[in-house]
Amino acid sequence: MNNLDEHRPGVVATALTKSYGPVEAVRGIDLVIAPGETVAILGPNGAGKTTTLDMVLGLTRPDRGRVTVFGVPPASAVRSGWVGGMLQTGTPLDRLTVRELVTLMASYYPRPLSVDDVLRTAGCADLARRFTNRLSGGQVQRVRFAAALVGDPDLLVLDEPTAGIDVEGRHDFWDAMRGFAAHGKTVVFATHYLEEADAFADRVVLMARGRIVADGPATEIKARVGARTIRATLPGVDVARLGALPGVMHAERHGEAITLTCSDADLALGSLHATFSGLRDIEVRGSSLEEAFLELTAEQRSGADREQSIAMEIAR
């Protein structure tokens, strides 16, 4: 770390608030990110993810509240070369080759990494001599990633780094990212892709309409919603008896097919076996992060249009 006290907090945001005219983009956020943590900021469009990250980077001044990066204001952290970022909008500077662009970025930082190493890490080695306007969408993101990486920042902020990349490209991107995070760096990334947050982050901060609606490990967020569903075939059973089983919140029967919504699926399954014989075709489904996401943001949403937009994001 560049002269950083290891015990200092990474990112600390207190009561962070920002409006654009009548639109309250961020409505009072408290967030502490420890050094070395990888945190996903997850949420639909308009949740306030980008505004939050812009305030962390010092690009946007909060209306109220404050944010510090490694104990100092964002602008000081940026000036010290502790911060690297990949902004949501932007295409790489044109009329430069990939190597030239990364070399240029390296020149701004006090202790940059080797350009060749970074190009390799980011999967851009074969693109080094290509001009930046001759790249595919996935290649552009990898090059922008290399540019954000080359200064060897302690905090890396990525605003939807895989937006517009195909599945394979996303896979490559996160492979490259993993190598960087393994070195004890702090990484904060915003994403729409729930599976990315689930697979890559230590911790997921769920945002909706300018507020944090959940914050914890991906597993904990799933647990907060908690429900698992047991489906099975069980002829001639009384629904009321099913509903009374320990761990079951709600039971339904359609012909021979039963569906149990459980607060504790393990307990419910055990008592189901103990109580009934003739149980067949058992299927236990855990709620995915998508379901957690829908559930937790449900109270924050208003109107069917928003619901539809979320459904579309998830479909992507």
Next chain:
Amino acid sequence: MINVTHLRYEVLRIFRTRLFLGLTIGLPLVLFYAVTSANMNHHVDGISFPLYFMTAMAAYGAMYAVVTPGGRTAADRACGWTRQLRITPLQARTALLSKLVAAYLLALPTLIVVGAAGASLGVRLSASAWAETCGLLLVGLAPLAVMGIVLGYLMKVEVAPLAIGGPIVLLALLGGLFGPLFHGGMMLTIVKLLPSYWLAQAGKVALGGSGWPVEAWLVVAAWTAAMAALAVVAYRRDTQRV
């Protein structure tokens, strides 16, 4: 203070544009040969036409050259580069200073090429007169270099060619870079308030004396100061918009 890598790529990116070379070297060179060869024996304000037009065309091309790095800021804003730079340790003042240094580096090839063209058509000056003419051109270009930065922060990238080309052609025309328009009266008094008028007069050093009257230095200084003030306003407006 100056980041050499940043400056190098700033200049290199502009040299990689064919239009830039066309406007700053090709166009003035073609105009110089075409117009001068038809007016070899004329005189303008007491100096030979080749000398006058050499100075004018060098100034015209150099005006495009010095305005370009600043003007490019419009494109840098559009692609998100200025925001990207704001999250690197590069200081804003270093970036702006680089634009000005780049402006002058980009003007040098024009001065050299058009100067050589002048020599090829018989312009003869002493070494000190060459140096003095070039020096006055460089000083007179300062407000244009800063104007580039102003335009770069104010205009949208789609209108950049017009927003840069328009003022340059207008300044060049009124200032007499395509040949003097006014020989006295009210209009001459007015165009003497333009820095481009004094660029066109830089060849007068050949007549002896100090080249520029005090008035010229005041006009250039006033324009530079005004442009610098506008640049500060334009820069603030851009970075504080959210």
